[in-house]
Amino acid sequence: MSGALPPEDDFRSPFQVDRDRVLHTTAFRRLQNKTQVFWSGEYDFYRTRLTHSLEVAQIGRSICGWLLASTDDFSPENTIDADLVEAVCLSHDLGHPPFGHAGERSLNHFMAPYGGFEGNAQTLRLLTERIFSQRRTGMDPSRAFVDGILKYKSGWGELKEVEGKEPANHFIYDEQSEYTGWTLGGRAFPGELEVGKVRDSFKSVECQVMDWADDTAYSLNDLADSVRAGFLNEEAIRRWAEKRGLESGPDSPLGDLIRAISRGRIDSFVGHRIGLYVKAARVQETENFLSGLSNRYRFRIVVDQATQAESEIFKQLAFEVVFLSTQLKQLEHKGSMMLRRLWELFHLRYVDQQPVDGQFFQLLPPEQVEEIESVETAGERARLVCDFLAGMTDGYAVRMYQRLFSPGFGSIGDIVG
Structure with a gap:
């Protein structure tokens, strides 16, 4: 490089x-x-x-x-x-x-x-x-x-x-x-x-900007999706706030969110908040072992404490009410199960180099097989199998799982798709 x-x-x-x-x-x-x-x-x-x-x-x-x-x-x-x-x-x-x-x-x-x-x-x-x-x-x-x-x-x-x-x-x-x-x-x-x-x-200062931009999008835009999906509503937010000992009245961040939901203005709420979060950032000069050599390390991003605290509240709300919900945990379990079975099969065939069903047939596309067979150690083979799994989209992983493990999936149309 x-x-x-x-x-x-x-x-x-x-x-x-x-x-x-x-x-x-x-x-x-x-x-x-x-x-x-x-x-x-x-x-x-x-x-x-x-x-x-x-x-x-x-x-x-x-x-x-x-x-x-x-x-x-x-x-x-x-x-x-x-x-x-x-x-x-x-x-x-x-x-x-x-x-x-x-x-x-x-x-x-x-x-x-x-x-x-x-x-x-x-x-x-x-x-x-x-x-x-x-x-x-x-x-x-x-x-x-x-x-x-x-x-x-x-x-x-x-x-x-x-x-x-x-x-x-x-x-x-x-x-x-x-x-x-x-x-x-x-x-x-x-x-x-x-x-x-x-x-x-x-x-680097650019990495810090990305970090705050990611936090901004994560803490605000995920709220909008959660509201539309029905996971977040006024009552759910009030219950969560009471449980956590947090203010949810009119002059609080959670109160602003509740009001936006009640008025059907969640997009306006998110858009306005993004603007506030952008303007909550400022730069501050700093000293470290690279600050005299590169401007990337001469500055650091400082975010207004109140805005940062609000972002953390919104992230915690989404995590505890949405991400830990039964519905999403069931989907997570299903996704993990599919990846586990795919990994076990590919590991047996390509990392351990053992037969599947008594045969050494190929389960992966030819270009992946060629590369895996070109390396010498189990660790290198495992990393390449992992690359293949990590590169899958959700839909491709589901189809691959169905093709290999679902009895009702296997027509010529399924194979082509």
């Missing part, structure tokens, strides 16, 4: 090239059929990973515009690059598997003997090594772009050693440490940036 500049006759900046390459990939298009909150394809109005990524990108650009307009020392020539932030925001969910967080937990469990699975680490793997599936290569991203998507910087093995157990999330794969070194210009992390949350807090 070189982070090569565009050709001399290319009128785009390197960050516009990063963005455009992402937009035209199969991995990006697949996000339209990957779960955000509710299973994709159930209803037309629910957000998918694709619409979420587009919304995060728009919010990220708006934050950049706001910071340019509101920061005295910023100018069009000296500001946070909105094209870079847009590229980072569009890419931030590329590595997430089918069936949302349930799919991510399942793959991490399956991959525990081989270095784990993490959606953000998988995004990094795609962009640097595998996003162009036909030739199994990365997109030669710019250094600043890679830095922007490196939300977590501790390796799986490092966290396992520190925590004494296999980490559940928030890590990169051990073999990806070269990318953190590359973004740091070959420098090592200083001792005070300990493995885990402390090191993860050391982010």
Whole structure:
């Protein structure tokens, strides 16, 4: 990976090239059929990973515009690059598997003997090594772009050693440490940036903008979907607020949400709040071991405390009332079960290299089989099988499961589909 500049006759900046390459990939298009909150394809109005990524990108650009307009020392020539932030925001969910967080937990469990699975680490793997599936290569991203998507910087093995157990999330794969070194210009992390949350807090300013844009979209737009789906209504919010000891009267964030629902104005509520969240961000100069070398580390994003607290309330509301609901947990269980059976079958055939039903027939597409058979270790084979599963859309995973395990599924029409 070189982070090569565009050709001399290319009128785009390197960050516009990063963005455009992402937009035209199969991995990006697949996000339209990957779960955000509710299973994709159930209803037309629910957000998918694709619409979420587009919304995060728009919010990220708006934050950049706001910071340019509101920061005295910023100018069009000296500001946070909105094209870079847009590229980072569009890419931030590329590595997430089918069936949302349930799919991510399942793959991490399956991959525990081989270095784990993490959606953000998988995004990094795609962009640097595998996003162009036909030739199994990365997109030669710019250094600043890679830095922007490196939300977590501790390796799986490092966290396992520190925590004494296999980490559940928030890590990169051990073999990806070269990318953190590359973004740091070959420098090592200083001792005070300990493995885990402390090191993860050391982010480029573009990554911080993406983080707040993601939080904004997650905490507000998911509320709108939950209201339309019938999971959130006035009474459910009041009950939850009372249980949590939170204010839900007229002059509170939850009271504003209740009023918006009662008036049928949830979209206006969300749109207004997004604007407030954008303007709640400001930049602050900071000092660290890279601040004198790069503007990416000279500034940090600071968000108004009241707005941040409100965002956390909305996220907690959605998590406890919607994500933990019986209906969604049943769907999560079903998705996890399908992934588990697919993993067990593919692991037997391709990682353990054992016959299935007494035969060595192929279960995966020829290009996947060829690549898996070209590597030597079980760990490499497992990672490639995991790549295949993680790249599935919800619909493709369901069809693959039905084709292999459902007795009533198997006509020529099913095979073609």
